[in-house]
Amino acid sequence: MEFKDLRIQVIETAISMLRSGLTVGTGGNVSVRCPDNRTFLITPSSLPYETLVPEDIVVVDLARGTYEGRNKPSIELQLHRGVYLARPDAGAIVHAHPPVASALAVSRKPLPLVIDACTFAFKDEVKVAEYGEPGSLELAENTVKALGDNTAVMLANHGILCVGDNLEAALARCEVFDKAALTYILSLIVGTPTFLKPRSD
Template sequence: MDSHMIKDSYRQMVVDAGNTMVSLGLTVGTWGNISVRDVETGLIYIKPSGMPYCDITIDDIVVMNSKYEIVSGHRKPSIEFHFHIGIMNARKDVNAIIHTHPIFSSAFAVTRQDIPGISEDFVQIVGDKVINCEYSLPGTPELAINVVKGLGDRNAVMVPNHGTICVGADIPSALKICHVVEKSAQIYIYAKLIGDPQIISEPDMRAMQDFARNHYGQGK
């Protein structure tokens, strides 16, 4: 591996995203993990296993390829590298993956319920709903198969009794998905306490997704 293919800027993205994830309360301790793919080289930069986010520097980031091989780094990669690389291989539109252990969406993962499409931001950028994939033990190749299948073409999936996985074209997009999924889970739980939450209709979901994809933003 040519060392010039390894980019410090990508290592730094993983370090920074980890600190952001902790500061937003989306995980605790060493749990959760992050990866980002450099589309130019196809290399995937991933968090090291079992290190507190505040201790991780760019020298600790592990670089892997699409064949699940380590190409650079002296640390062991996150035990969840199977699903990070599995998702990257299955979804060419995904270049960043953030796996969180959050509170509100975990309530859905523990009760194995879907997070339904109840708010505009959620249906525009996450999908019609977020489902639980089939249960498997953490860090196993079986979990990776179940995660890829459960994610499908949505931008988030829950792992039963474990946590949430959010994906995006880059780190800011994946972080936004984490935020919106967690917010929607919180809203739904609160809404259930005071009444009967209404789900957005399928035609309206499609219309909002089309608008977000094709017309929203400056210059569209």
């Protein structure tokens, strides 16, 4: 089977996403760019992550958007494809529905660089993409636009998306994101927060 090790990594990342509380049920989705740079692997639609085997992972043609495999790809196929096409540096993508960061996405408020970890995880404050229906091309376009050259973005009234050089980096970024969002919201209750500047290196 092609890309067996990468398929296993996609499954492990999806299970970690679920166990970290970054999503519930079959929500969210995980993908990785293949070494051939012509295809990417993505989690299938509506199958419990903990039951997945390598054959369940769907292979998508990056240029055409067509796919092969025994399952349908995640509904957010176009979202992942749009980001890979716009960002050749993106090696992997994790899209999740973490409750705290999603509160910012509902309020349509960007996440400033509130703690040092943010300045390593994100290039600048994380913006909120304009609303688009799940699975729509509009959602993909809005997300690519708001992501820009940053490493993360919020999807209005939906969740977050993080890119990384690899799956581990994209997932770790989601974890930093939700913790930082909680710190930010608490800091607004405590007083007037002070934010950090982006790192220059």
